[in-house]
Amino acid sequence: MDEVRAALKKAIEEGVAKEAAKAVQQALDDGADPGSILRDVMVPAMDEVGRRYECGDYFLPEMLISARAMKEALAILRPKLIAGDVKPAGKVVAGTVKGDLHDIGKNLVCMMLEGAGFEVTDLGVDVAPEKFVDAVRQGGVNLIALSALLTTTLPNMKVTIESLKAQGLRDKLGVMVGVAPVNDKLATEIGADGYAEDAAGAVALARRLVGA
Ligand code: B12
Numbered sequence: 001m002d003e004v005r006a007a008l009k010k011a012i013e014e015g016v017a018k019e020a021a022k023a024v025q026q027a028l029d030d031g032a033d034p035g036s037i038l039r040d041v042m043v044p045a046m047d048e049v050g051r052r053y054e055c056g057d058y059f060l061p062e063m064l065i066s067a068r069a070m071k072e073a074l075a076i077l078r079p080k081l082i083a084g085d086v087k088p089a090g091k092v093v094a095g096t097v098k099g100d101l102h103d104i105g106k107n108l109v110c111m112m113l114e115g116a117g118f119e120v121t122d123l124g125v126d127v128a129p130e131k132f133v134d135a136v137r138q139g140g141v142n143l144i145a146l147s148a149l150l151t152t153t154l155p156n157m158k159v160t161i162e163s164l165k166a167q168g169l170r171d172k173l174g175v176m177v178g179v180a181p182v183n184d185k186l187a188t189e190i191g192a193d194g195y196a197e198d199a200a201g202a203v204a205l206a207r208r209l210v211g212a
Contacts, residue, residue: 012045015065034080090142095123106147129163158190174209
């Protein structure tokens, strides 16, 4: 890993937002591929933060400042990730399910979907099932993208899908789910159409679900 990438990784891991923003800008100025900066440096940095939290080296405040650094760096990367000549591919409503405040991964998925030509409505975090239902009722929605990082909020994916079913909206939609505790089998069990483990996979899955 070159010096700039190493500095970016360290800045996110240690939660120094200013340094992270500077390093990501430097990497872009040096001509680095935005997708590679994200995949090979920024996502692994957040994985390392998770590892440190898990083994007790980091606590909630450290996790939070790392998340802020990640967000600032992502804000700089965003225009590069969504640039490109793309035609409309479908309409997606995305959100992190009720009880869950994690949004970095969901934001990334939204960015990449936009980059791939999808029109994305992001409902944010801690989104109640009724909010998804309301958004779908507005019409024209092809896909729902649900995110949840906590084992405890995973069931809310199912509750959300059940709410869509109860309103007779589920059959008209593709439903994709993502993040750590999910896999293909679980996705099927909770009534979703598919799972992807990263933002690039989310784009491929979205395309498959809308037949693009
Ligand atoms: C940053 C972070 C936080 C930040 C979140 C800030 C924010 N704005 O998002 C803060 C500090 C707020 C936080 C809080 C908590 N956290 Co936290 N957090 C993390 C951490 C370190 C990184 C998550 C992250 O951003 N990863 C980077 C992104 C890029 O990856 P990603 O989220 O996996 O997303 C990718 C894929 O999953 C996929 N994807 C994501 N969404 C979707 C959606 C679709 C449709 C598809 C197809 C794909 C997809 O694509 C994404 C991009 O490639 C993880 C550890 C980890 N390694 O995951 C713990 C982690 C998720 N947190 C954890 C915990 C326990 C908590 C707290 C309960 C701690 C506490 N005691 O209060 C609270 C819960 C708050 C709440 N109600 O939500 C645990 C969860 C354990 C579990 N299995 O339930 C983890 C795993 C840490 C650990 N190892 O113990 N956290």
